[in-house]
Structures are given as structure tokens and as C-alpha cells.
Amino acid sequence: MFRVLYVDDEPVLLHLGKTHLELSGNLIVETAESAREAFNLLRHRTYDGIISDYQMPVMDGIEFLREVRALYHDIPFILFTGKGREEIAIDALNNGADFYLQKGGQTKSQYAELEHAVIHVIDRKQAREELNQSRQQMADLINFLPDATFAIDLEGRVIAWNHAMEEMTGIPGTAILGSGDYAYAVPIYGERRPILIDFILNKDKMIEKQYQHLQRQGDKLISELYVPNLYNGKGAYIWFIASPLYDIRGNVIGAIEAIRDITVRKEAENKLVRTNEELHAAYEQLTATEEELRANYEELAKSQVELQKSEERYRNIVEDQTEFICRFTPDGRLSFVNEAYCRYFGLNHDTCIGSRHTVVIPPEDRRLMQQHLAALTPDNPVAIVEHRIVMPNGEIRWQRWSDRAIFDHRGRVVEYQSVGRDTTDRKEAEEKLVRTNEELHAAYEQLTATEEELRANYEELAKSQVELQKSEERYRNIVEDQTEFICRFTPDGRLSFVNEAYCRYFGLNRTTCIGSPHTIVIPQEDLKIVNQHLSALTPNNPVAIIEHRIVMPNGEIRWQRWSDRAIFDARGRIVEYQSVGRDTTDRKVAEEKLERMNEDLHAAYEQLTATEEELRQNYDELAKSQVELQKSEERYRNIVEDQTEFICRFTPDGRLSFVNEAYCRYFGLSRDTCIGSLHTVVIPPDDRKLMQQHLSSLTPDNPVAIVEHRIVMPDGEIRWQRWSDRAIFDHRGRIVEYQSVGRDTTDRKEAEEKLERMNEDLHAAYEQLTATEEELRQNYEQLTATEEELRQNYDELAKSQVELQKSEERYRNIVEDQTEFICRFTPDGRLSFVNEAYCRYFGLSRDTCIGSLHTVVIPPDDRKLMQQHLSSLTPDNPVAIVEHRIIMPSGEIRWQQWSDRAVYNSRGDLVEYQSVGRDITQRKRLERALQESNKKLNLLSSITRHDILNQLTVLQGSLELIDLNASDAEHRQWLVKAIRASEGIRSQISFTRQYQDIGVQEPKWHNIYSAVTSVCMDDGISNVSIDRQLEEVEIFADPLLRTVFSNLFENSVMHGGNITKIQVSGKVTPKGFRLVVEDDGAGIDPADKKRIFQKGFGRHTGLGLFLVREVLAITGLIIDETGEYGKGARFEILVPEGMFRNTHSSIDEKGKTIAGSPILS
Structure with missing residues (x-):
């Protein structure tokens, strides 16, 4: 009690x-x-x-x-x-x-x-x-523990910090209890970071890596660590144990960690180890013990794995190069070649290593080569040379080599490392271009004019023709010299152009294939991808890249990579495709081989369980292998460092794990500082989506892709880059690292753009050159209009000018007669137009204010509102209305309402604002006076209602007490009537409270789903079903909107009979958004339908639906009952345009029903 x-x-x-x-x-x-x-x-x-x-x-x-x-x-x-x-x-x-x-x-x-x-x-x-009390007892128990102990809750706040913890850290419990954000780590580790106790609640692998010797015992974690920050920087060896903290029901409510100083024990152990080492020093020099062998083996094994990984990374980079890479001794014996070198010279990788590979150099280039190699010194070990070689079939080809001489400690050359490429096509193109220029120049000298009248025009056209022929020849040479397959074809598959590489690859004759369809057999599983790829090309996105397989005529399946461009006519229809492709089969095979090698390596590593004798035997081999791996890694490292391409590896969060020298030079970085750090490259907004799509397209099945994009250099210059990116996945398919090889393609891009412009000029000039002498004469005659035609045109222009002046005068008069203030101004505030009303209101002269800044003083409380208003204007939503105050020159504060429109140029840049405003000070004063009057009336009503309710409570309570003791049936009957009457009075007074609140507060946006859910939870109604997609619909209504749903649900429950469900749904109609609330009860009698919204109609107070209609009417919402008697009541609420909105996209289409599933059942 x-x-x-x-x-x-x-x-x-x-x-x-x-x-x-x-x-x-x-x-x-x-x-x-x-x-x-x-x-x-x-x-x-x-x-x-x-x-x-x-x-x-x-x-x-x-x-x-x-x-x-x-x-x-x-x-x-x-x-x-x-x-x-x-x-x-x-x-x-x-x-x-x-x-x-x-x-x-x-x-x-x-x-x-x-x-x-x-x-x-x-x-x-x-x-x-x-x-x-229980917590205090627990705290006392923790305080008496000899080990330093603390605990945190699920939010990471400190809830216990015992005396031993205070002594160890010097931090009193009162100063740290309740602290979060890893504050408990600072006294121990000197910084805020997750520690062992956090790993109990959050299984983050980054935390686990901080503890080298981590043991698990059930749900407990145990570790040892040297902590240098403890005891004011003296440091100590610490033993940790952490476990979950449970409540009485077994739920995890936090974590607890105990810390023990084991420095004395560790020092004793270390001393014992040193003594043992001294006793066994002589013996250790003769033979390694089993434990030492095992330790060395594990260390070597780990080192070997790391070296293999490092070598694998460099090998991948080197093997993926299109350049020829090799290393050879001064006597010509090859010690390393990559796949590109073998393909070019037709060599077998396994047989050529250790053998001499003599390259035949023409006599006139041999002296150049001797001078080139002799110029390599320890101070200048790298040089570039370009020379010819004689291929085995007698063909002479050009090559460009970057050679590095490797010296021993005495300065003698022990090896050469070379990176080369075939430059024959470029050399031939240069020579062909020179010959063509000479021929064109000779032809130009022979041109003579045939007629004196056209001589000047002809000479000009001849010069243009020569330039165009040069441009066309250069363009043709570039296309024909490509190793990529280039073609153009119509949508029905007929070829309109192919280059030599295309014909060679597919075994076609250019003369016969032009104009004919060329059908390529594509495997069924790739056909859908190709069709989707071509159908995705649009005028806005005409270019895309695809990689797929084809079946060659001999039945061989090969991989290809195509860059396709769709060419559209003026009406947006595809008239032709332009495609550039290459064979990527070798790369695909290499990737698959690499994957198998990785799997084999992983399997072999799992099987390493050598015994003591095997460890002894393998030790020497591992040592030798380590040396070989180090040499191999060094070779690959030198190759990578000598690359002109930028090579890097980085984690998904952008941290660099490797960069070569070319990368550092290009970006102006220091390798020592950038490794392990984030290197953010600024990419223009137009290219960011391309980069996101590019990286997200990398999968375990397709880990390599090429992308070309722009970057913004630190000095603001925009440059083009081309990157070949490889995603590296772990065994669970997650990306752990990216390997990228890139180059600067700005010069090529500029050349392509220049070539494109020259090609367009060529095409335009070609069209002009087809005019004959007669056509030129006709054009000349058409350009000399008669005097009569000129006079007619002049008269029409004069009439049009008069009409424009009249129209401009009408619009000017309309604008000048406006009582609203109209102006236009630039983003920096300079006025470009004002009407007369604007000048009168602000006391300005139109002649002086145009082109000048006009600063309006806005009170500080309204400035943020104005900034938000202007920043909300966008090309998609350029118009908005705002109400704010201004301070007039006299110091008077006045209210204004402005309708502002932001004007944008074709690039989406803001160029001007157009504003129409009015003074609403008087309206605001009337609104304020009305609010004050309403506030006083509400206060009077509230006091009166409070006093009546108190007296009514006494009356009802007394009647109920009398009812408990009344024995006469007639008296009880009168008491029941009195109690019912008092309940009616209370309902009427309750209605006055609700009605008083209608329209008092500003309408706001309500989420329908949240409002209905809230009413169901508060009123305990459990059989309401609401469509899920109404989560995305909001309506603009009075804050009493939830009263609407409460009354509708209450009516269904009280008057619907045996209802089993109430359904809430919605649909967009031509008239607006129609919200439906319906049940499966008895429905409403047709005779009552017209009266249910009238005040006083109903079985109780008769005010429920009347109140519903009044609340909805405030923002123009209309409610009607459309149910069928006997099948249930159906209330439809029509929300007009502008009074509803969708937060996503579920109601964008007119007439689309919003459907979903019940939330309450």
C-alpha cells in the first residue's frame, strides 16, 4: 500500500x-x-x-x-x-x-x-x-578487483572504471565515466581508436590486426602487447582479457576489459632468454636447433610468399605490356623476356632464356647502336635509340628502344634491360606523308586557270583542295596503319568501309566486301549482350565499349573488344555504325592462366607441413629461392621503374600501395610520403559518372578494363589520360586492390580533335568542289538579287519592325502600369530593368539605377531565409515565392512578397533574376491583429472550459457514487439519464477544444503512411491495411489531419458492424490525388449519405464527420462518401493539384494506382 x-x-x-x-x-x-x-x-x-x-x-x-x-x-x-x-x-x-x-x-x-x-x-x-543499489554493489566489486578493469555500454560510453584503472592511467573515474568516442583508449594508447574491448561488440578486422597474439576462449579475447604510452611514457607490457557484458536475461549490454601489468614477468622472461642465448651461443653457431630452423623456415616462407606476391604484381604489370621487354648480358644471352617480345620475334619463352638471340641490324645502323651502348655509364645508365632491324623474312622494320645498363660495384656492365616498341607504321606514315606532300606540291604547281573570270576563285579553291588532300591523306594513313580493326556499316549489316587490319583478321577482300553484308557468328550466350549494347546507343550517348566472343570460320572461339559509335541523321535515326576493335584473346587466356596459377599457389601453400628433417632440407633451397625471387623482383621492379607509363596500385579507399617513378614525376609526388596515403585526382564532373561505371564494371569474370578520361592538374590545366585498370579480388570475390597502368593522351586527343575538324573541313570543301562552272555562275546569279526583290524585302522588314515596335509598346505599357514592383538584376545585384512602381517605392531614378547596384537592407533574422530561397532556384525549378521584411531608408520595417525567376543560359549558368514584388505590410498587420484576437478568445474559452469540466467532473463523480448506493429502481433510472446527459455535455465541450484548434496553426506537409500508422498505434486499432507506396506520398493539410483518420477509423469500428478490415489506398486522377478509406462493414444508408457531414447528425455528438470536413476544407481538400450500402463505407478525399507531392516516383503517371501490402493485421 x-x-x-x-x-x-x-x-x-x-x-x-x-x-x-x-x-x-x-x-x-x-x-x-x-x-x-x-x-x-x-x-x-x-x-x-x-x-x-x-x-x-x-x-x-x-x-x-x-x-x-x-x-x-x-x-x-x-x-x-x-x-x-x-x-x-x-x-x-x-x-x-x-x-x-x-x-x-x-x-x-x-x-x-x-x-x-x-x-x-x-x-x-x-x-x-x-x-x-545493484549497480553500486557491482561498482564496489569492480573497484576491489586487483586488475585494472573498465566497461562500456553498446554506445561505447564508459560505465565502469575501477581504482586499479585509475592508478594505472592516472585518470580518475569521475573524469571519464560517461565518455564515449574511444576516450578510454587515450590514457592507454595516447590516441582515440578502437581497442580490444571494441572488437567484442564490432568484429572489425582492422582492430584484430592491432593485436598480434590474439587468443579466443569461448566469448573471451586474450592478448599481450607492449604499450609505450603507459606510466607517463615509461611503457609497460600489458596482458588483456575482454568479454561481453550480459544483463540478467542474457542480452549483451556492453563489454568489459581487464588489464594486467606483466612487465616484471616479461623482463624475467627476457632475462631468461638472454641467459639461454648466451649459454647456447657457441652451439648455435654450429647448428640450428629445431625451433630456430622452424622460425627461420616460417620467416623464409612468409618472405617467399611476400616476394612471390610482389613478383606476381610486377609480373602482371610487365606481362600486360604491349611493349617488348627483355634483359640480356653483354654477350647477348637473354635472362628475361615478356610475352610481347616472344610474339614479336616468334620465340619460345622456355627455350630462349639463357640463349643468344641475335638481331640483324643493317650496316648503316650498326655504328649508331655501338655509340648508343657505349654512351651508357653509371652516371647516365639510361638512353633511347631508334633504329632498323632485318626480320627473319627479310622485311626491314623500325624499332624504338629504351635501354638501361646495370653495373656491378666496380662499374662494369653486367646486364642490359630494354623496353621497346615497333615504330614501323609511324615511320612509314611519316615517309608516305612526305612523298604525298611532294606530289601534291608538284600537282599544285601545274594548275593553270582556264578562264580569267573564275581565276581568283579557282586559285583559292585549289589551295583549299591541296590542304584537304593532305588532311585526307594523313587521316587515311592513320586509319590504314592502325592495328585495330576499323569498319563502318549500315544497320542492315552492309559494310561501307574497312581498313587493312579488318580485312587481314577476317580474311576478306576489301574490293568485294564493301557494300556487302558481313555476318559474324557470335555465341548464343553473348548475343543478348551485343544486342543490348547496340540498342543502348542514343544521340545523347552514341559511343559505348563491349567485350564479347566470336566464332571464327575454323571454329575457334576468340575474344574481341569493340568501341562502337552510332551515327544519327537529323531526325535521330541511326544511319550507320563506326566500330574500332581488337583481338583480346591472348589477354583473356593470360588472365585465366594467372587465376589458375594463383589457385595452384594457394593450394601449395596450404600443403606446407614440413617436418624437422624436411625443414632442414628445404632451408637451403628456400634461401636460394629467396635470392632468386629477390633478383626476379629486382628485374621486374627495374622494368616497371623504367616505364614511361604511370603504374600504381591502390586499395578501394584510394590509398596508394605502389607507384613507379613515372607516376611520381607526372603528379609531382614523393614516393616516400604518398605510399599509404590518399591521392585524390580531380576529375571534371562530366567524367565522374564514366569513372564510377568503369570501376563498378570490374568483376572477377571481367577484372580488366580500359578507360579514357580527363583530369584537372594542380595548375588548373585539363589533360587526357588513358588507364588500363585491373581489379584484384580475394577468394570471396571482394576487391582488395586495383592495379593501374596509364599514360597521358592529351597530345593524341588534341591531334584527333584537330583531325576531326580537318576532316569536317575536308568534307565541307569537297561538297563545294563538286560545283561546276555553270553551277558557280548560277550561284553568282542567285546572290545578285534584283532591285525590286531588295525593295520588297525592305518593305516587309519595315512593316515587321513597326509591328514589333507596337507589340513592344503594348507590353511596356502593361509592365509600367503594374502596381507590383518589377525588376531584373544580375547575380552581383546590378539592375538591368525596373518599372515605374519599383522606382516610386524605393525612391529611385530609372536613369541612374540601371546598371548600378541597388542594395536592399534585410533584417539579420531574414537573411538566411533569402539565401536559402535564391539557392533553391535551379534550371528545373526556376521560380519560387518568398515573403520577408526590409528596412526602408527611413528606418521603417516593411513586409514584401516576391515571385523570383532565375534565368539561365544554354549551358545552365545563372545570368539574371526577374522579380515581381508587392508590399504586404498592411496584410501582415491584419494577420497579426487577427492572431492576437484569436489568442485572447482561445484563452477565454480555455479558462471557461476548464472551470466547467471541473464542475462537471464533480457532478459525474457524485452521481456515480450515488449510483453505487441507490436501491430504488426509479431513482436509478433518473441517475442513468443524468449521467448520460453529463457525458453529452463533456463531449460537446471536448468538441469545442478540437474545433478551437482548427486553422490556428499553419498547414504543413504530412506523410500519409506515417499519419495513419501513428493513429493506429495510439488508438489501438489493429485491422487497418495501408498501401506501402503511400510512404512516398505527402499531402498539405492542417496539423489536425490525424484527427480526420482517427474519426474515420472510429466510425468504422463503432458503426460498421462486424468489420474485418479497413483499407487505405490512393491514386492519381486528372483532378488530383484521390485518397480512399474504406471498410467491409454494413455501409451507410443512402438516405443518410447527404446528412452525415452536417453538424449534429449521428448517434452520439454528431460532430465527428462535421469536424473531418472542416479540417480538410482548410487547404481545399474535399471528402465524399461513395460506398455501397451493405458492402461497407467508402470515404474518398480529393487532394487538388499542388496540395500533394511524391517523395520518389510512385505517382508520376496520371491514373496510376499506388499498391502495396498491409502494415497492420
């Missing part, structure tokens, strides 16, 4: 409340008629809880609550009042009230609810006190 104090300034209510609360025998109630009397009682007696009214003289319920909290701290306090305003409830709870209960409703149930609330908050307080 609990003792409570009930405080109210109305004695009748005190007596009534005491009587009802003591009926069950769970409470003893003492009363006080004021806060002062209550304090007198509190000073002499202890109470388990306090019940208080709000509206009392001298000291109201909130002030009484503050005093109680200041003097008696956490005694349970319940505010029981007739004041139902939301701000009072919030104020009470903010000041520490345990519960808030509004007077009203049936007296018996009201006091039963109050009794339940009192018992609940008292029980809760006692449970809290018991919990605090």
Missing part, C-alpha cells in the same frame, strides 16, 4: 478524487488545497508520490513541480489537470513530471487510470532505486 499526496485548489474535487482512489485499497490519499499546505505536509511526513492540479492560485502545478524537484529530488510526481494544451504537457515533462493525465471522460475510468499511473510510477521509482 502506497501513501500519496493529492494537491488541488478545489476541495470538492479533492474529496471526490480521494474517495475514488481509495476504493481499491491500494492507496492512502492525503489532500492539500495549495502548494504551500503541501510543503507543510511534506516537511513532516514521507510520501510515495504526489498528484497535483495545474491551475492553482499563488503557485501553479509547474512551479510546484520545480520546487518539489529542487527539495525532494526524484519523488514520483503526476500532473492531473483539465488543461489539455500540448505545451503544458511538454513543459511538465521537461520539468521532471513522471506522468501527465488530462481530466475529462468518464469519472470511474478516469480515476482508475490515475490510480494505475500512480502505482506504475512509484513501482518504477522503486525499481530504479533497486537497480542503482
Whole structure:
């Protein structure tokens, strides 16, 4: 049984409340008629809880609550009042009230609810006190532990920090309890970071890596570590143990960690080790013990794995190069060649290593080569040379080599490392270009004019023709010299152009294949990809890259990579495709071979379980292997470092793990500082989506791709780059690293763009050159219009100018006659146009203000609003309305409303604002006066309603008490009528409270799904089904919108009979958004349909649906009942255009029904 104090300034209510609360025998109630009397009682007696009214003289319920909290701290306090305003409830709870209960409703149930609330908050307080006692006992236990111990909750806040922890760290528990953000790591490690205790709650592999010797025992983690920051930097060896922290139900509520200083033990162990080492020093020099062999073996094995990984990375880079790479001794014996070298010279990789490979050099180039090699010195070990060689078939080809001489410590050459490429095509193109220029020049010298009249034009055309022929010849040479396959074909597959490489690859004759269809057999599983690829080409995105397989005429399946461009006519129809491709079979095979090698390596590593004898035998071999691997890695490293391409490896978060010298030079980086750091390359916004798509396209099945994009250099220059990126995956298919090889293609891009422009000029000039002498004469005659035609054109232009002047005058008069202020101004505030009303309002002269800055003074409170308003204008939403205040030159503050339009150019840049405004100061004053009047009326209504409800509560309570003791049937009948009448009065008064709130607050956007869900949860309605996609729909309505749904659901439950469900759905119609609330109950009688929204109609107060209609009408929403009698009620709410919006895209299409699944059942 609990003792409570009930405080109210109305004695009748005190007596009534005491009587009802003591009926069950769970409470003893003492009363006080004021806060002062209550304090007198509190000073002499202890109470388990306090019940208080709000509206009392001298000291109201909130002030009484503050005093109680200041003097008696956490005694349970319940505010029981007739004041139902939301701000009072919030104020009470903010000041520490345990519960808030509004007077009203049936007296018996009201006091039963109050009794339940009192018992609940008292029980809760006692449970809290018991919990605090339990926590204090636990804290005492932790404090007595000899090991430094602390604990955190699930949010990472410190909840325990014992005395041993204070002694170890020097941090008192009062200073760190409640701290989060890894504050507990600072005293131990000197920085905020996750530690062992965090790994209990968050299985982050990065945390695990910080602890080298981590052991698991069930759900516990144990580790040892040297911590240099402890004891003011003296450092100590620490033993850790961490485990989850459970509540009494077995739920994890945090984690606990114990720390033990084992420095003395570690020093003893280290001393013992040193003594043991000294005793066995002589023996160790003769033979390694089993443990030492095993340690060396493991170290070598790890080193070998690392070297193999490193070699594998460099090997991948080198083998993926298209350049020929080799290393050879001064006597010509090859020690390394890559795949490109073997392909070019027709060699077998296995047989050529260790053998001499003599390259035949023409006599006239041999002296150049001797001088080139002799010029290599330890100070200048690298040089570039370009010379010819004689191929085995007698063909002479050009090559360009970058040679590095490798010297021993005495300065003697021990090896050469060379990276080369075939430059024959470029050389031949240069020579062909020179010959063509000479021929064209000779032809140009022979041109003579045939007629004197056209001589000047002809000479000019001849010069243009020569330039165009040169450009066309250069373009043709470039295309024909490509190793890529180039073709153009119509949508029906007929070839209109092929280059020599295309014909060679497919075994075609250019003369016969032009104009004919060329069908390529594509495997069925790749055909759908190719079709999707071609159908994705549009005028906005005409270029795309694809990689797929084809079946060659001999049945062999080969991989190809194509860059396809669709060419569209003026109406957007595809007229031709232009394709550039290459065979990527070798790369695909190499990738598959690499994958198999990785798998073999992984399998071999798993099988390494050598015994002691095997360890002894393998030790020497591993040592030799390590030396070989180091040499191999060194060779690959030198090859990579000598590359002119930029080579790097980086993790998915952008941290560099390797860069070569070319990469550092290009980006101006230092290798020592950039490894392990983030290197952010600025990419123009237009190319970022391309890069995201490129990286996301890399998969375990297709790990390599090529991309070309622009970057912004530190000096602001934009350059082009071409990257070949390889994604490296772990065994679970996750990307662990990227390997990239890139080059700067700016010069090539500029050359291509120049070539494209020259080609366009060539095409245009070619079209002009087809005109014959007669056509030129006709063109000349057409360009000499007669005097009569010129006069007619002049008259038409004069008439058009007059009409334009009249139209401009009409629009100018309309603008100047406006009472609104109209202006146009640039983003920096300079006026480009103002009308007369604008000048009058601001006291400006039009002649002086045009082109000048006009600064309007805006109060500080409104400036952020204006900034947000202007920044919200975009090309998609260029118009918005804003209301704000300005300070006039006289100091007067006035209100204005502006409709602003942002004007953009074709590139989307903001060039101007156009604004139409008006002064709304008088309207704002009237609104303020109306709000003040409404506030006073509401205050009067609230006070009156409060007093009536208090008296009504006394009346109802008294009637119910009389009813308990009444024995006469006739008297009981009259009592029932009186009680029903009082309930009707209470309902009417409750309606006045709701009706008073209609339209008081500004309408706002409501999410339909959230509003319906909230009503169902609060009102305990469990059979409402709402469509899921209504989560994306919002409507603009009065804040009392939830009252609408509450009334509709209540009507269905009370009057629908045996309903099983209530359905809420919606659909966009031509008239707006139609929201439907329907049930499967009895429905509404047709005779009542026209009256259900009238005030007073209904079985109870008759105010529910009347209130619903009034709330919706505030923002123009219309409700109607369209159900069929006997099949259920159906209410349709029509939300007009502008009063609804979708947060995503579910209601973009007119007439589309929003469908989903029930949330409550």
C-alpha cells in the first residue's frame, strides 16, 4: 500500500478524487488545497508520490513541480489537470513530471487510470532505486578487483572504471565515466581508436590486426602487447582479457576489459632468454636447433610468399605490356623476356632464356647502336635509340628502344634491360606523308586557270583542295596503319568501309566486301549482350565499349573488344555504325592462366607441413629461392621503374600501395610520403559518372578494363589520360586492390580533335568542289538579287519592325502600369530593368539605377531565409515565392512578397533574376491583429472550459457514487439519464477544444503512411491495411489531419458492424490525388449519405464527420462518401493539384494506382 499526496485548489474535487482512489485499497490519499499546505505536509511526513492540479492560485502545478524537484529530488510526481494544451504537457515533462493525465471522460475510468499511473510510477521509482543499489554493489566489486578493469555500454560510453584503472592511467573515474568516442583508449594508447574491448561488440578486422597474439576462449579475447604510452611514457607490457557484458536475461549490454601489468614477468622472461642465448651461443653457431630452423623456415616462407606476391604484381604489370621487354648480358644471352617480345620475334619463352638471340641490324645502323651502348655509364645508365632491324623474312622494320645498363660495384656492365616498341607504321606514315606532300606540291604547281573570270576563285579553291588532300591523306594513313580493326556499316549489316587490319583478321577482300553484308557468328550466350549494347546507343550517348566472343570460320572461339559509335541523321535515326576493335584473346587466356596459377599457389601453400628433417632440407633451397625471387623482383621492379607509363596500385579507399617513378614525376609526388596515403585526382564532373561505371564494371569474370578520361592538374590545366585498370579480388570475390597502368593522351586527343575538324573541313570543301562552272555562275546569279526583290524585302522588314515596335509598346505599357514592383538584376545585384512602381517605392531614378547596384537592407533574422530561397532556384525549378521584411531608408520595417525567376543560359549558368514584388505590410498587420484576437478568445474559452469540466467532473463523480448506493429502481433510472446527459455535455465541450484548434496553426506537409500508422498505434486499432507506396506520398493539410483518420477509423469500428478490415489506398486522377478509406462493414444508408457531414447528425455528438470536413476544407481538400450500402463505407478525399507531392516516383503517371501490402493485421 502506497501513501500519496493529492494537491488541488478545489476541495470538492479533492474529496471526490480521494474517495475514488481509495476504493481499491491500494492507496492512502492525503489532500492539500495549495502548494504551500503541501510543503507543510511534506516537511513532516514521507510520501510515495504526489498528484497535483495545474491551475492553482499563488503557485501553479509547474512551479510546484520545480520546487518539489529542487527539495525532494526524484519523488514520483503526476500532473492531473483539465488543461489539455500540448505545451503544458511538454513543459511538465521537461520539468521532471513522471506522468501527465488530462481530466475529462468518464469519472470511474478516469480515476482508475490515475490510480494505475500512480502505482506504475512509484513501482518504477522503486525499481530504479533497486537497480542503482545493484549497480553500486557491482561498482564496489569492480573497484576491489586487483586488475585494472573498465566497461562500456553498446554506445561505447564508459560505465565502469575501477581504482586499479585509475592508478594505472592516472585518470580518475569521475573524469571519464560517461565518455564515449574511444576516450578510454587515450590514457592507454595516447590516441582515440578502437581497442580490444571494441572488437567484442564490432568484429572489425582492422582492430584484430592491432593485436598480434590474439587468443579466443569461448566469448573471451586474450592478448599481450607492449604499450609505450603507459606510466607517463615509461611503457609497460600489458596482458588483456575482454568479454561481453550480459544483463540478467542474457542480452549483451556492453563489454568489459581487464588489464594486467606483466612487465616484471616479461623482463624475467627476457632475462631468461638472454641467459639461454648466451649459454647456447657457441652451439648455435654450429647448428640450428629445431625451433630456430622452424622460425627461420616460417620467416623464409612468409618472405617467399611476400616476394612471390610482389613478383606476381610486377609480373602482371610487365606481362600486360604491349611493349617488348627483355634483359640480356653483354654477350647477348637473354635472362628475361615478356610475352610481347616472344610474339614479336616468334620465340619460345622456355627455350630462349639463357640463349643468344641475335638481331640483324643493317650496316648503316650498326655504328649508331655501338655509340648508343657505349654512351651508357653509371652516371647516365639510361638512353633511347631508334633504329632498323632485318626480320627473319627479310622485311626491314623500325624499332624504338629504351635501354638501361646495370653495373656491378666496380662499374662494369653486367646486364642490359630494354623496353621497346615497333615504330614501323609511324615511320612509314611519316615517309608516305612526305612523298604525298611532294606530289601534291608538284600537282599544285601545274594548275593553270582556264578562264580569267573564275581565276581568283579557282586559285583559292585549289589551295583549299591541296590542304584537304593532305588532311585526307594523313587521316587515311592513320586509319590504314592502325592495328585495330576499323569498319563502318549500315544497320542492315552492309559494310561501307574497312581498313587493312579488318580485312587481314577476317580474311576478306576489301574490293568485294564493301557494300556487302558481313555476318559474324557470335555465341548464343553473348548475343543478348551485343544486342543490348547496340540498342543502348542514343544521340545523347552514341559511343559505348563491349567485350564479347566470336566464332571464327575454323571454329575457334576468340575474344574481341569493340568501341562502337552510332551515327544519327537529323531526325535521330541511326544511319550507320563506326566500330574500332581488337583481338583480346591472348589477354583473356593470360588472365585465366594467372587465376589458375594463383589457385595452384594457394593450394601449395596450404600443403606446407614440413617436418624437422624436411625443414632442414628445404632451408637451403628456400634461401636460394629467396635470392632468386629477390633478383626476379629486382628485374621486374627495374622494368616497371623504367616505364614511361604511370603504374600504381591502390586499395578501394584510394590509398596508394605502389607507384613507379613515372607516376611520381607526372603528379609531382614523393614516393616516400604518398605510399599509404590518399591521392585524390580531380576529375571534371562530366567524367565522374564514366569513372564510377568503369570501376563498378570490374568483376572477377571481367577484372580488366580500359578507360579514357580527363583530369584537372594542380595548375588548373585539363589533360587526357588513358588507364588500363585491373581489379584484384580475394577468394570471396571482394576487391582488395586495383592495379593501374596509364599514360597521358592529351597530345593524341588534341591531334584527333584537330583531325576531326580537318576532316569536317575536308568534307565541307569537297561538297563545294563538286560545283561546276555553270553551277558557280548560277550561284553568282542567285546572290545578285534584283532591285525590286531588295525593295520588297525592305518593305516587309519595315512593316515587321513597326509591328514589333507596337507589340513592344503594348507590353511596356502593361509592365509600367503594374502596381507590383518589377525588376531584373544580375547575380552581383546590378539592375538591368525596373518599372515605374519599383522606382516610386524605393525612391529611385530609372536613369541612374540601371546598371548600378541597388542594395536592399534585410533584417539579420531574414537573411538566411533569402539565401536559402535564391539557392533553391535551379534550371528545373526556376521560380519560387518568398515573403520577408526590409528596412526602408527611413528606418521603417516593411513586409514584401516576391515571385523570383532565375534565368539561365544554354549551358545552365545563372545570368539574371526577374522579380515581381508587392508590399504586404498592411496584410501582415491584419494577420497579426487577427492572431492576437484569436489568442485572447482561445484563452477565454480555455479558462471557461476548464472551470466547467471541473464542475462537471464533480457532478459525474457524485452521481456515480450515488449510483453505487441507490436501491430504488426509479431513482436509478433518473441517475442513468443524468449521467448520460453529463457525458453529452463533456463531449460537446471536448468538441469545442478540437474545433478551437482548427486553422490556428499553419498547414504543413504530412506523410500519409506515417499519419495513419501513428493513429493506429495510439488508438489501438489493429485491422487497418495501408498501401506501402503511400510512404512516398505527402499531402498539405492542417496539423489536425490525424484527427480526420482517427474519426474515420472510429466510425468504422463503432458503426460498421462486424468489420474485418479497413483499407487505405490512393491514386492519381486528372483532378488530383484521390485518397480512399474504406471498410467491409454494413455501409451507410443512402438516405443518410447527404446528412452525415452536417453538424449534429449521428448517434452520439454528431460532430465527428462535421469536424473531418472542416479540417480538410482548410487547404481545399474535399471528402465524399461513395460506398455501397451493405458492402461497407467508402470515404474518398480529393487532394487538388499542388496540395500533394511524391517523395520518389510512385505517382508520376496520371491514373496510376499506388499498391502495396498491409502494415497492420
